[in-house]
Amino acid sequence: MLQIQEVEFAYGGSQAVAGCTFDVPDRKVTGLIGPNGAGKSTLMEIIAGGLTPSSGRIVFDGTEIQGLGRIRVARLGIIRTFQTPRELTRLPVMENLVFAAPNQIGEGPLQSLFRRSRWAAQERELRLKAESLLEWVGLTKLREEPAGSLSGGQRRLLEIARAMMAEPKLLLLDEPSAGVFPAVRKLIAERIREMVERGITVLVVAHNMAFLSDVADDVVVMAQGKVLRRGTLSEVRADESVVAAYLGGGHVGGTS
Amino acid sequence: MLYFIADLLALGAINAIMAVGLNLQYGQAGILNFTYYTFVAIGAYIGAVTTMGHPPVPASEETFILQWNLPWPVALVLAGAVAGVLGLFMVLVVIRRLRSDYLAIVTVSLGFIVWDLITNYVPLFNGANGLFNVPYILNGATASEITYTLEVFGVAMVVLAVCVWVVRSIFRSPYGRVLRAIREDEVVAASFGKATTSSRVWAFVLGCVMAGLAGALLVFYVNAWNPQGFLAEESFILMAAIVIGGPGNYWGAVLGTFVFVELLSEIERYLPNFGNGALVGAGRAVLIGIVLIVVIRFRPDGLIPERWLRWYRVPAGGGQGGAAGSQSRGEPRRRLGWPWLGQRSEI
Ligand SMILES: Nc1ncnc2c1ncn2[C@@H]1O[C@H](COP(=O)(O)OP(=O)(O)OP(=O)(O)O)[C@@H](O)[C@H]1O
Ligand SMILES: [Mg+2]
Numbered sequence: 001m002l003q004i005q006e007v008e009f010a011y012g013g014s015q016a017v018a019g020c021t022f023d024v025p026d027r028k029v030t031g032l033i034g035p036n037g038a039g040k041s042t043l044m045e046i047i048a049g050g051l052t053p054s055s056g057r058i059v060f061d062g063t064e065i066q067g068l069g070r071i072r073v074a075r076l077g078i079i080r081t082f083q084t085p086r087e088l089t090r091l092p093v094m095e096n097l098v099f100a101a102p103n104q105i106g107e108g109p110l111q112s113l114f115r116r117s118r119w120a121a122q123e124r125e126l127r128l129k130a131e132s133l134l135e136w137v138g139l140t141k142l143r144e145e146p147a148g149s150l151s152g153g154q155r156r157l158l159e160i161a162r163a164m165m166a167e168p169k170l171l172l173l174d175e176p177s178a179g180v181f182p183a184v185r186k187l188i189a190e191r192i193r194e195m196v197e198r199g200i201t202v203l204v205v206a207h208n209m210a211f212l213s214d215v216a217d218d219v220v221v222m223a224q225g226k227v228l229r230r231g232t233l234s235e236v237r238a239d240e241s242v243v244a245a246y247l248g249g250g251h252v253g254g255t256s
Numbered sequence: 257m258l259y260f261i262a263d264l265l266a267l268g269a270i271n272a273i274m275a276v277g278l279n280l281q282y283g284q285a286g287i288l289n290f291t292y293y294t295f296v297a298i299g300a301y302i303g304a305v306t307t308m309g310h311p312p313v314p315a316s317e318e319t320f321i322l323q324w325n326l327p328w329p330v331a332l333v334l335a336g337a338v339a340g341v342l343g344l345f346m347v348l349v350v351i352r353r354l355r356s357d358y359l360a361i362v363t364v365s366l367g368f369i370v371w372d373l374i375t376n377y378v379p380l381f382n383g384a385n386g387l388f389n390v391p392y393i394l395n396g397a398t399a400s401e402i403t404y405t406l407e408v409f410g411v412a413m414v415v416l417a418v419c420v421w422v423v424r425s426i427f428r429s430p431y432g433r434v435l436r437a438i439r440e441d442e443v444v445a446a447s448f449g450k451a452t453t454s455s456r457v458w459a460f461v462l463g464c465v466m467a468g469l470a471g472a473l474l475v476f477y478v479n480a481w482n483p484q485g486f487l488a489e490e491s492f493i494l495m496a497a498i499v500i501g502g503p504g505n506y507w508g509a510v511l512g513t514f515v516f517v518e519l520l521s522e523i524e525r526y527l528p529n530f531g532n533g534a535l536v537g538a539g540r541a542v543l544i545g546i547v548l549i550v551v552i553r554f555r556p557d558g559l560i561p562e563r564w565l566r567w568y569r570v571p572a573g574g575g576q577g578g579a580a581g582s583q584s585r586g587e588p589r590r591r592l593g594w595p596w597l598g599q600r601s602e603i
Contacts, residue, residue: 048447074449088440090562091433099437100448104430107450109458112429113422119430166448 001026001201002047002170007056007066008225009039009046016042017053018225024170029192029202031216031233035246039225040205041083044172047203048080049073060170075102077169081162081176083205085155089148093139093158096147097130098123100165126165133161137191153180160191171195173204177211189214209233221245262405264518269412270473271494271513276419277466278498279509283562284423284432285459286439287347288360291367293490295464298342299335299471300481301374301381304390306331307476318382318389328393332415332472339468340461342370347460367491375483386482393476408477415473416510419466423506426459435459436504496544500551502558511560 002024009017017039024030032040045051047058052067059065065073079100088096104126106112106119134140137157142150150158156176163171173192177185185208192202192215206212212219212233219236221228223245229236236242274296281287308318309325326334350362375384391397394407426432434455437445446452475481494513501512551558 050443050447070443070446071449071452074447080447082444086441086444088437088444090440091436095433095436098430099433099450102449106430107434107455109426109431109455109462112431113425116425116429123430162448 001061002203003057003059004043004047005057005059007043007046007053007058009042009051009053011042015225017046019056020222020225020227022220022227022230024201024203025218026201027196027199028217029196029204029215031212031219032203032205032222033207033212033219033236034222034228038222040222041174043222044080044174044203044205047073048078048172074166077167078172079163079166079168079170080172081156081159081174083174083178085152085159087147087150087155087158090146092144093134093147093150094127094130094143096158097133097162097165098126100162101126101129102166130161130165133164136164137161138187153184156180156188157184157191160188164195168200171200171202173202175205175207177206177208182210185211186214209237259402259405262402262409266405266409266412266477268514268518269409269416270470270477271497271518272510273412273416273419273466273470273473274494275497275501275509275513276416276423276506277463277470278494279503279506280423280426280459280466281463282495282498283503283505283509284427284439285435285456285463287456287460287463288357289363289460289463290360290491290495291363291370292463292467292494294367294370295339295343295467296471296474296490297374297481297483298370299339299468300475301387301471302335302338302468303328303331303472303475304387304481305381306334307391307393308387308389309391318385318387319379320382320387321380328476332469332476335472336465336468339471340465343461343464343467344457347457371483381481384483386480386484387475388480390475390479390481392479405477408473412473415469419469420506420510422462426462427506431455493544496548498558500547500558502560502562504562505558505560508558508560508562512558 004023005021007017007020008015020039020043032043034040042051046053046066049065049068049070049072057064057066060076060078063076065076065078068076088099091099104119105115105122111119131140131143134143137160139150139154139157139161142154147155147158156178160173160176163173176192177188180188189211192204196202202215204215206216216233218230219233220230221236221239221242228245229239229242231239274292278289278292281289281292305320305322306324306326307328308320308323310323324331346363346366349366350359374381377383381387392404393411394404399407426435434445434450437448437450438452438455442452497512498509499512501510501515502508555561
C-alpha cells in the first residue's frame with residue numbers, strides 16, 4: 001500500500017529524517033515508535049504532503065507521491081490527524097465532520113448557488129453519516145457545540161471521526177492516544193481496529209505500550225531519523241538496540 | 257427632514273452592499289483586504305465613464321477614457337465586472353505566496369498604487385480633479401431631489417437583495433463551509449483535499465464585484481467622484497463596521513454599516529468643530545475608535561455574532577431530511593449563548 005524509500009529531510013541544518021525505508025502493509029495497523037525527536041511526526045508530515053523530502057521516494061498504490069502537496073495527497077485517500085489536535089474551533093462539531101467528506105458537489109462557488117437541489121440531497125446523506133460517526137465515537141450530545149469547547153479526549157475522538165468521514169484508504173494517526181484517560185484510550189484503540197476491519201490501512205505513531213499492544217499488528221522503531229528495527233511489539237521491546245535508543249531519549253513504555 | 261431620512265436610507269443601502277461584499281472576503285474567507293474602497297472607486301469610475309458620453313467641451317475640461325453612453329444598468333454590471341477582474345488580478349498576485357498578515361499589507365500598497373495611477377494619469381479618469389457631471393439615472397434629471405433619492409434607494413435595495421442572496425446562499429452551502437474551514441485553519445482544510453486557493457480567490461473576486469456595484473450606484477447618486485473620496489480611511493471605517501456588526505454574519509455587516517457608518521457620519525454634523533472644520537473628521541475617527549474598542553472588549557464576536565445564523569438549512573424535500581437537516585433549528589436557544597460554555601460530557 002505505502003512504501004517509504006530512503007526518505008531524507010532536514011530542517012535547515014538539522015537532519016530530522018535521515019534515509020528512512022519501510023513498508024506499510026495493506027489493511028494492517030503499523031505502529032511507528034521511537035524516542036522524542038526521532039523524526040516520526042516529520043515523516044508523517046512528508047507522507048501527508050506538507051513537506052517535500054530532499055531525496056527518496058514515497059510510493060502509494062504504485063504512484064510516487066512525494067512533494068505532491070497536502071491537497072493532492074488527501075485526494076488520493078491519505079488522511080491524517082495531528083499530534084496536537086486541530087479542530088475548526090469556532091465551527092460546531094457537526095460541521096467539523098461534514099466538512100471532511102470528499103467530493104462535495106456544493107463546494108464550487110457556482111454550484112453552491114445554482115446546483116442547490118443536487119448538493120442538498122448529498123448534504124442530507126452526509127449529515128446522516130456524520131450522525132452515525134458521532135455516535136460511533138460517543139460525541140452525539142456535543143453535536144452543536146463549537147469544537148473549541150471540547151476536552152482533549154473529545155478532540156482526539158473528533159479527529160478520528162473526522163478522518164473517517166473523509167473515506168480514507170490510508171490513515172496517518174499522530175499520537176491519537178496522547179494525553180487521554182485510559183478509558184478513552186481503550187475506546188480509541190477499539191475504533192482503530194474497527195477501521196482496519198473496514199479495509200483501511202493505518203500508520204499510527206504512539207508512545208504508550210498498552211495502546212500499541214491493543215492496536216498494532218507490527219511496529220517500526222525510528223531513532224535519529226532512521227529505521228532501527230521492525231517486528232512485533234514484543235520482539236521489538238526485547239531488542240537491545242531499541243532499549244539503548246530509548247535510554248538515550250526516554251523509556252520503552254513511557255506513559256505519554 | 258424627509259430628505260435627510262431618504263438620503264440616509266440611500267447611502268445606507270449602498271454602504272450595506274459594500275459591507276456585504278467585505279463580509280464575504282473578511283468574515284467568511286478571512287481575507288484581510290485593507291483596500292476594499294479601491295474597488296468601490298473602480299466601480300464608480302467605470303460607472304461614470306461608461307455613461308458620461310462626450311464631455312460638454314466648453315463647460316468642463318474633463319478628460320477621461322471610454323466616453324461611452326451606455327444605459328445605466330449595463331454600466332452598473334460593467335462596473336461590477338471590471339472591479340471583479342481587477343480583484344482577480346490583485347489576488348492572483350498575492351494569494352499564492354503570502355500569509356494573511358502580509359496579504360493585508362500588500363493590499364494596502366496595491367491600493368496606493370491604483371490611487372497614484374488614477375490621480376497622476378489624467379487621461380484615465382481626469383486625475384486629481386475627479387469626475388463631475390455624471391448623469392442621473394432613471395428620471396433623475398427632471399425629478400425632485402427627494403424623488404431621485406428614493407429611486408436610488410430602491411435600485412440600491414434591489415442590488416443589495418441580490419448580494420445578500422448570493423452571500424447567504426454561499427454561507428449556507430458546502431462552499432461557505434470550506435471558506436470558514438480555510439479561515440479557521442488552512443492546513444486542516446488542505447489536509448482534507450479542499451481547494452483552498454480557488455475557494456478564496458472566488459470569494460475575494462465576488463466581494464470585489466459587490467464593491468464595484470456599490471461604487472457605480474454611489475456615483476450615479478452623487479453625480480461626481482473625487483479621488484479624495486477613496487483614501488485608505490474609508491476602507492478602515494468599513495472594516496470597523498464589519499468588526500462591530502459581527503464578522504461572518506451578513507446581517508451584522510448590514511447593521512454595522514447602517515447604524516455605525518451612517519449614524520456616525522451624521523453625528524459628525526452635530527459634533528463641535530472648535531472653530532476648525534478639520535477637527536470634525538478627526539472627531540468621527542475618535543468616536544469610531546471608541547466604539548470599536550468597546551465592542552471588541554465586551555462583544556468580541558460583534559453585535560450579531562456568526563453563530564446566530566443557522567449554519568445550514570437543507571432545502572425542503574426528501575423525506576428523511578428532517579432528522580439530520582433541521583436539528584439546528586429545533587435545538588434550544590441555549591447554544592446561541594456565549595461560546596465555550598457548552599456542556600461537557602463525561603469523556
Ligand atoms: N518545525 C521544525 N523546525 C525545526 N526543527 C524541527 C521542526 N520540527 C521538528 N524539528 C526537529 O526535527 C526532529 C524530529 O522532530 P519530530 O517532531 O519529527 O520528532 P517526533 O519523533 O515526532 O518526536 P515526538 O515524539 O516528540 O513527537 C527533532 O529534532 C525536532 O527538534
Ligand atoms: Mg511527533
